[in-house]
Structure formats: C-alpha cells, structure tokens
Amino acid sequence: MMFMRVCRPAQFRAVRSAFVATPAYYSTDSLRARLTELVPVKQEQVKRIKQEHGSKVLGEVTVDQAYGGARGVKCLITETSLLDAEEGIRLRGLTVFDCQEKLPRVDEEPLPEGLLWLLLTGEVPSDAQVRELTQNLASRAELPAYVKDLIAGFPKDLHPMTQFSMSVMALQRDSKFAKAYADGIHKSKYWEFAYEDTLDLVAKLPEVCARIYNHTYHSDRQIAFDPELDWGANLASMMGFTDPKFLDLMRLYAVIHSDHEGGNVSAHATHLVGSALSDPYLSLAAGLNGLAGPLHGLANQEVLNWLVDFKEKYAIGDDVDQGDLEKACWDTLNSGQVIPGFGHAVLRKTDPRYTCQRNFALKHLPDDPMFKLVSALYEVAPKVLTEQGKTKNPWPNVDSHSGVLLTHYGLTESNFYTVLFGASRALGVLPSLVWDRALGFPIERPKSMTSEWIEQQFANK
Numbered sequence: 001m002m003f004m005r006v007c008r009p010a011q012f013r014a015v016r017s018a019f020v021a022t023p024a025y026y027s028t029d030s031l032r033a034r035l036t037e038l039v040p041v042k043q044e045q046v047k048r049i050k051q052e053h054g055s056k057v058l059g060e061v062t063v064d065q066a067y068g069g070a071r072g073v074k075c076l077i078t079e080t081s082l083l084d085a086e087e088g089i090r091l092r093g094l095t096v097f098d099c100q101e102k103l104p105r106v107d108e109e110p111l112p113e114g115l116l117w118l119l120l121t122g123e124v125p126s127d128a129q130v131r132e133l134t135q136n137l138a139s140r141a142e143l144p145a146y147v148k149d150l151i152a153g154f155p156k157d158l159h160p161m162t163q164f165s166m167s168v169m170a171l172q173r174d175s176k177f178a179k180a181y182a183d184g185i186h187k188s189k190y191w192e193f194a195y196e197d198t199l200d201l202v203a204k205l206p207e208v209c210a211r212i213y214n215h216t217y218h219s220d221r222q223i224a225f226d227p228e229l230d231w232g233a234n235l236a237s238m239m240g241f242t243d244p245k246f247l248d249l250m251r252l253y254a255v256i257h258s259d260h261e262g263g264n265v266s267a268h269a270t271h272l273v274g275s276a277l278s279d280p281y282l283s284l285a286a287g288l289n290g291l292a293g294p295l296h297g298l299a300n301q302e303v304l305n306w307l308v309d310f311k312e313k314y315a316i317g318d319d320v321d322q323g324d325l326e327k328a329c330w331d332t333l334n335s336g337q338v339i340p341g342f343g344h345a346v347l348r349k350t351d352p353r354y355t356c357q358r359n360f361a362l363k364h365l366p367d368d369p370m371f372k373l374v375s376a377l378y379e380v381a382p383k384v385l386t387e388q389g390k391t392k393n394p395w396p397n398v399d400s401h402s403g404v405l406l407t408h409y410g411l412t413e414s415n416f417y418t419v420l421f422g423a424s425r426a427l428g429v430l431p432s433l434v435w436d437r438a439l440g441f442p443i444e445r446p447k448s449m450t451s452e453w454i455e456q457q458f459a460n461k
Contacts, residue, residue: 078262259428
C-alpha cells in the first residue's frame with residue numbers, strides 16, 4: 001500500500017491538506033477503539049487455552065539449559081511475534097518481507113506507525129488508519145521542558161544509551177498508568193492506561209533521540225519536530241539528515257529492529273519489570289538498559305568497528321579479492337578472535353533482517369566500499385565458519401549490516417547506533433506490554449536452584 005510520497009517539508013506542503021485535513025485525527029482514536037473490540041476476544045481465547053491445555057507439558061528443561069541462559073526453554077507468552085529457526089521472525093504472522101509489501105509506506109519502505117498498529121491489533125492497517133495514528137502520535141510528541149533541560153545538562157561523554165534510559169525514566173513523571181493505579185483503577189482497565197503510556201512514549205522518542213544525538217555530537221543544535229512528517233522521517237530530520245533515502249532507511253530500520261520474540265534481553269526485561277505492574281516508562285527503561293549490553297544492542301557498533309579494523313589490518317581494497325578475504329578470515333579465527341555479526345542464538349539461516357538491509361544496499365549503495373566488504377563476507381565467512389565447525393549458525397545476522405548503511409549516509413557516531421535500536425525496539429516491546437496487562441499476566445517468578453541442589457538432585461541417578 002502507498003501511504004503518500006513525502007520526503008522533505010517543501011514537498012510535504014504540497015500534500016499537507018491530504019495529511020491533516022480531518023480534525024478528528026486529534027479527537028478520535030480508532031486504534032484504541034479497535035483494541036477495545038479485540039481485547040475480550042483474546043481474553044476468551046486465552047481462557048479457553050488454559051482450560052483445555054493448562055496442565056499439558058510444553059517441554060523439558062535440562063541442566064545445561066539452566067546454566068545456559070534458558071536457551072530454548074518454552075516458558076513465555078509473547079503475542080506480537082514468533083521466531084522460527086529456519087524462516088526468521090514473524091511479526092503477527094508476517095515476515096519482514098511481508099511487512100515491506102503490505103504495510104502502508106511513504107516511499108519504498110513501510111511506515112513504523114503501520115507496524116505499531118499491526119503489533120497492537122494483529123491486523124494490517126489501511127492508509128487512513130495509519131494517517132490517523134501518525135497524527136495521534138504527533139499530538140502527543142511535545143517534550144516537557146524539564147526533559148529538554150535534563151538532556152542539555154548531561155555530560156557529553158555520558159554514553160548515549162545512558163542518556164536515553166535516564167530520559168525515558170524522567171518522562172515517567174507523566175505516566176497515566178502510574179496515576180491510574182495510584183487512583184485505584186480496576187485491573188480490567190490496566191491495559192487502557194498502558195496503551196496511553198505506550199502512545200505517549202512512542203510519540204516522544206524521536207525528539208528524545210534527536211536531542212541526545214545533537215547534544216552529544218553537534219553542540220546542542222535544535223531542529224524542531226515537524227508534524228507534517230511521519231515518525232521515522234521526524235527521527236532522521238531532527239538529527240539533521242535530509243537525504244530522502246536515509247529517511248526511508250530509518251523507516252526500514254525501525255520496522256526490522258522492532259520485535260524479535262519475547263526471550264531476548266530487551267524484550268524479556270521490559271516484560272519482567274512490567275509484570276510487577278511497573279508502568280511502561282519504567283519497563284522500557286529496563287529493556288533499554290539490557291539493550292545497552294555488548295552481547296545485545298551494542299553488537300551493531302562492534303561489528304562496524306571490527307569491519308573498519310579488519311579492512312585496515314589486512315589491507316583489503318575497495319575491490320575485494322575473495323581468496324585474500326578467506327585467508328584473512330582464517331587468520332582472524334586462528335588468532336583466537338571471532339568474526340562478529342555471524343550466528344544467532346535461535347536462527348539457523350541468514351537473518352531475513354540482514355537480507356532486507358542487503359537488498360536496500362544493493363539498490364541504493366552498491367558501490368560503497370564497506371558494503372562491498374560486507375557483501376564479500378556474506379559469500380566467504382559462512383564457508384569458513386562451517387569448515388571451522390564451532391558454530392551452529394554460520395550465517396549473518398541483523399548486526400552485520402546496519403552500521404554500514406548508517407555510515408554511508410553520514411551517521412558515523414557508532415556509539416549512538418544502539419539508541420536507534422532502542423527507539424525501534426520500543427515499537428515492539430510496548431505493544432507486548434499492553435497485551436500483558438490486557439491478558440492479566442501475573443508477576444514473573446521462575447524457580448531458581450543452587451549448584452549444590454543440582455548435585456543432590458542427581459546424586460543417586
């Protein structure tokens with residue numbers, strides 16, 4: 001579906017009347033109305049499942065899994081997405097390629113607002129529904145003055161992810177969920193206030209991210225929020241980027257980084273903290289702090305830094321020789337290092353999110369030297385890793401590619417990349433949190449053990 005073709009304000013003014021013509025966008029909320037219809041249906045489904053299958057076994061848990069990060073343990077419910085080891089993520093049943101094809105778009109890539117609607121409802125929205133949601137978000141986007149002052153006062157050498165988490169925590173002052181809970185709202189209404197917090201928070205993230213970027217790297221320049229732009233375009237524009245292709249990249253980036261099932265650190269941390277009835281602000285901040293770890297969201301900047309160092313160390317030219325590259329990969333592995341950006345805890349094939357980015361690069365930056373290196377590694381590294389025999393999945397993941405795309409368009413500050421990941425991940429974990437509250441999920445409390453207990457448990461077996 002084609003939403004409208006707009007890249008910059010000058011072009012946007014030509015279609016402004018089509019974008020904001022209906023005042024009801026500010027006074028009605030058809031997304032909330034649709035959720036009000038869907039929630040009781042889903043509640044009945046879950047009630048039926050528990051009645052019919054509540055005592056049935058989903059699987060067993062081994063000692064290795066208990067020590068190994070609970071890999072593969074089936075013990076979470078996340079309605080928004082499901083990860084398959086062979087085909088990758090499905091967002092409400094749609095692959096990332098389906099999302100590119102079916103969700104409303106401005107240019108060539110899907111709008112994050114369309115994805116937000118999809119994850120909340122399980123339905124592909126119409127162009128009109130996405131227009132309304134975009135305006136709904138725009139009406140909520142103004143940052144409180146105290147948050148602007150907070151960001152302006154951060155030390156410039158404070159990591160952008162720390163700034164991001166602190167800013168989200170500061171916004172918690174205006175949590176509608178927290179206020180409603182304090183006022184004694186009935187638990188059947190929890191989801192409604194989680195929804196309101198979700199839209200308020202998602203709406204403010206582009207300016208939060210842009211202010212952190214401009215404060216840290218560009219002398220606190222200020223670029224105003226433009227209500228004529230969509231969510232992804234505003235994020236890019238407030239950071240100072242004007243290339244229409246980069247605006248479209250931001251839309252794609254947000255969609256493919258949004259949700260990846262419930263067991264990854266950022267999604268699980270958000271769910272876990274939310275299960276204590278912490279509001280969406282506190283819960284998302286927890287998820288962001290998890291995302292900031294080098295084994296999770298920091299991976300994309302680490303891959304880019306590795307690529308730059310790898311290219312320099314082995315004197316790899318712009319025209320990559322695959323024989324030389326294969327030798328360099330072996331030298332890297334034999335020295336005890338890894339080739340980052342390859343492999344995944346669940347996937348056993350090339351990450352479809354990688355493929356989306358590769359297709360974008362093939363279309364828009366086929367001659368970029370760093371893309372040529374990434375493309376050559378795509379041909380060489382899986383073969384080398386397979387021959388080495390130490391990985392179950394030698395194929396590239398989403399982190400293999402994103403840094404190269406961002407760098408091509410001038411976003412070279414790799415420490416900031418995880419902030420973009422965090423803003424995108426909010427589009428997935430917050431809808432999931434709304435459904436946690438709608439379905440009345442209890443506080444999470446798995447059973448833990450000691451090593452001594454394990455030994456005693458199997459002492460005579």
